[in-house]
Amino acid sequence: MEPRGNPKLLERFAVARLQYTVNELRTQVDHDRNLTPPVRKVFHCVADESVLTVKIAGFKTWVSEGFITLAVPFCTLDALDDTKKGTDSKNINSRETIRYLERCQVKPIRGAKVLSAGEMFVSWAECEQFRLPEILVPSPSPMMEADGSGSGLGTMLPPVWIQKILNSMLYKIHNSGERRSASGDGAEDPVILVTNYEELRNWAAVFGIQAVDLVTIERMIDAEGWDFQNRKQRYEALMSPVSPTRAGRGGRSGSFGRGGGRGGRRNSRTSEQPIDPEFSRGNHSAASYTLRGPPPGGVARGCGRLWEP
Secondary structure (H helix, E strand, O other): OOOOOOHHHHHHHHHHHHHHHHHHHHHHHHHHHHHOOOOOOOEEEEEOHHHHHHHHHHHHHHHHHOOEEEEEEHHHHHHHHHOOOOOOHHHHHHHHHHHHHHHHHHOOEOOEEEEOOOOOOOOHHHHHHHOOOOOOOOOOOOEEOOOOOOOOOOEEOOOHHHHHHHHHHHHHHHOOOOOOOEOOOOOEOOEEEEOOOHHHHHHHHHOOOEEEOHHHHHHHHHHHHHHHHHHHHHHHHHHOOOOHHHHHHOHHHOOOOOOOOOOHHHHHHHHHOOOOHHHHOOOOOHHHOEEOOOOHHHOOOOOOOOEEO
């Protein structure tokens, strides 16, 4: 056995005590986190015409329920205008999308907006600062010099129509100054590009933008709904625990509750007597009283009940 006051022994004791304190704090933090009311994750979506013309009704519902926020790039309005004529479902949805976005501009709708022409970087060269060098470009494209002149000897460029959408997207993420909602873990809810164009999704990855198609965003919203309900049920269970004492004894309604013991049987007999329907309807006249038992003349004075309602 090491002598008392041994420095190594004291050091081990101090480390053990510190580890115990850290574990206690972690347990308390986990407990407090579980007691925090759950917050549903909100998906901040930037959508183009490829998904709006397929499911504009779904996007409107998601916005009204608070599941997503919807932002539409200004350049998408031109694409919607090009497809609004006709009788196909795509044409019908284009017209409905245009009407919805017009209402957003006249009378703001919470959670939906059109990204104006001013909500973009002045030139594409400013967007190049967000390019991820380790990501390969998805397909052959025009080349751009370092100064953005596009002489064909520099970095590969996305097509112009993709540049416009990514420009709005990058500005919204990095330069808009918007404060996005935070989920339970404290991280800001993501900004997601929703498009059915595979080429656009591939180019978005080059600039670190999360991009999904319509089917994927539907699954993400559904999954978050289930997860939120589970977290909400756990929170409610923690906030409203069931007392085993009350559950076992059954409260005052059990066998030892009021109404038992002396006089309890008499009360139970009274409650079992049928009620005259005329009396229950408020007819308290003499005709509504029923004679129970033998007639009054055959009962001794002071014994039994003569008349009962």
